[in-house]
Amino acid sequence: MPRPSPTREAPRRGRPGYDQETVLRHAIDLFNRRGYDGTSVGDLARELGLTKSAIYHHFPSKSYLLQAALTEALDALEEVVDTAATAGEDSGPSAYARLESVLRQAVGVLVEHLPAVTLLLRVHGNSDVELDALRRRREIDAKLAALVRAAADEGSLRADIPPELTSRLLFGMVNSLVEWYRPEGRYDAAGVADAVIRIAFEGLALRGE
Amino acid sequence: MPRPSPTREAPRRGRPGYDQETVLRHAIDLFNRRGYDGTSVGDLARELGLTKSAIYHHFPSKSYLLQAALTEALDALEEVVDTAATAGEDSGPSAYARLESVLRQAVGVLVEHLPAVTLLLRVHGNSDVELDALRRRREIDAKLAALVRAAADEGSLRADIPPELTSRLLFGMVNSLVEWYRPEGRYDAAGVADAVIRIAFEGLALRGE
Missing domain, CATH: 1.10.10.60 (Homeodomain-like)
Incomplete structure (x- = not known):
């Protein structure tokens, strides 16, 4: 030959x-x-x-492509959440510090894996691949909510908003990046993460008003 | 007969x-x-x-159904934004007060028109109907950003976050309702709006930390 x-x-x-x-x-x-x-x-x-x-x-199939994309996004998000959970064992950093770290790193994951996370956040649950991704997403959301609850329980967060609602709104703010963040735009991941953390913890109103 | x-x-x-x-x-x-x-x-x-x-x-067509749904969502959102803009003429309420009002009313629109707004926020731009909706959405986003900028210009908001980024994150937090809000759930529109406004303006961290 x-x-x-x-x-x-x-x-x-x-x-x-x-x-x-x-x-x-x-x-x-x-x-x-x-x-x-x-x-x-x-x-x-x-x-x-x-x-x-x-x-x-x-x-082998269109569904396999979808699965590869969703796995990429979920693995990256899971790593952030699980690292924060592990760091809290054995009197590690406070839940407040870990929540701040998770917000910062979640912004990093969204910026780095923007197309895959965009796809993940739009999944409908029309197939086993999508349902499996939604199940993993719910597990991540539950761990995030537990972290917000831990920060509330340690007395770091205001007590007049239910932790579960806080968690939805905070990570809703982070997840909104898939709608408007452009890699070629004027903000890098660190700048967006700083803004998220300032708004989330300190708020926009000038102190002393 | x-x-x-x-x-x-x-x-x-x-x-x-x-x-x-x-x-x-x-x-x-x-x-x-x-x-x-x-x-x-x-x-x-x-x-x-x-x-x-x-x-x-x-x-007459599937596209006509889509258009009716998107128009419902866009008309409701536009009314909120245009009311806030008009209220600011002739030394009306401050931009800060109007921004707070828009956030509260936008939460109300999302809760009241949740399915139509959900559809709007997922539009891809695959047809003239979708492109027209995206154009109207961009106009709304621009008016929201102008309101945030006006609040920053009057000195009501912290100056270390660009107003355009603030606008994206605030309304990203509001828009996230389409992902997690359930009408049969434990929060009503007023409760969610209160939480959004507290986080947005005052932040989650306990004062005096």
């Missing part, structure tokens, strides 16, 4: 963006723009200038 | 939920659960136990 000549090999190796990772990035982008249900593997193939079978070479 | 007998008329008039408004409510609910692109008029007909032609008797 003849070895492929360099000239035959070159075009294939030289065309950028046909590894598994690139197919996944384009898929996430397309799912976010058109909705997962509104996107077919044929749409993705056209977007990449590939055949459908070339897509299937990398991923 | 014989008049329909009462017994023939009764089942038609007695079956609930086949007026235009009810078809729209079911359509919005289905769009939110499955995604607009993932829902067909056939799905809606099945959901209501109607034929497709019975649906088309009420609405």
Whole structure:
């Protein structure tokens, strides 16, 4: 069997963006723009200038692409939440300090994994893959609520807002990044995290009013 | 032509939920659960136990249903924002007071029109109807940002967060209601609005820390 000549090999190796990772990035982008249900593997193939079978070479199904995206987002968020929970054992930092740290790191995850988290936050629960992601999301939300409750219980937070409602609103503020944050925009993750933490803990009104 | 007998008329008039408004409510609910692109008029007909032609008797197209839903949400939000803007003319209430009022009323609109606003906040821009809704949303966002800027300019808000970023985060917190608010849950609109305003202006940390 003849070895492929360099000239035959070159075009294939030289065309950028046909590894598994690139197919996944384009898929996430397309799912976010058109909705997962509104996107077919044929749409993705056209977007990449590939055949459908070339897509299937990398991923066995559209659902597998979705699962890979959701897992990326969930793993990153879970790590932030679980690190904060573990740090609280054996008289570690206060719940207040851990809540501040989680808010900061959650903003970091959203900025770093923006397309995957955007997809996660729009999941409807139309399939087993989506239902599984929603289950993991609920576990994360429950751990966040427990952390807010711990900060309230240690007396660090005002007592006139139920901790569960505080948790919804705080992480609602963080999650809103998927709607408006633009990587090429004027704010970096640290700047957004500072603003979130200032509003959340200190509020916007000038002191002494 | 014989008049329909009462017994023939009764089942038609007695079956609930086949007026235009009810078809729209079911359509919005289905769009939110499955995604607009993932829902067909056939799905809606099945959901209501109607034929497709019975649906088309009420609405000329799926896109018309979407437009009706988005218009409901946008009209309600625009009214809140425009009322706040008008109130500021002729030395009316301060921008700070108007911002507080807009936050409270925006929570009210989200609670009252939750399904329609949920649909609005998930629009992708896949059609002229969606693009038009996104354009109106951007106008609302710009007016909200202008109000936050006016409150900052009058010296009511801390100066270390850019007003545009503050606006994104505040209304991100409000908009998060579409993700977690349940009408049958433990919080009413006034309770959520109080919590939003306390966090936004006073912050969660106990004073004097």
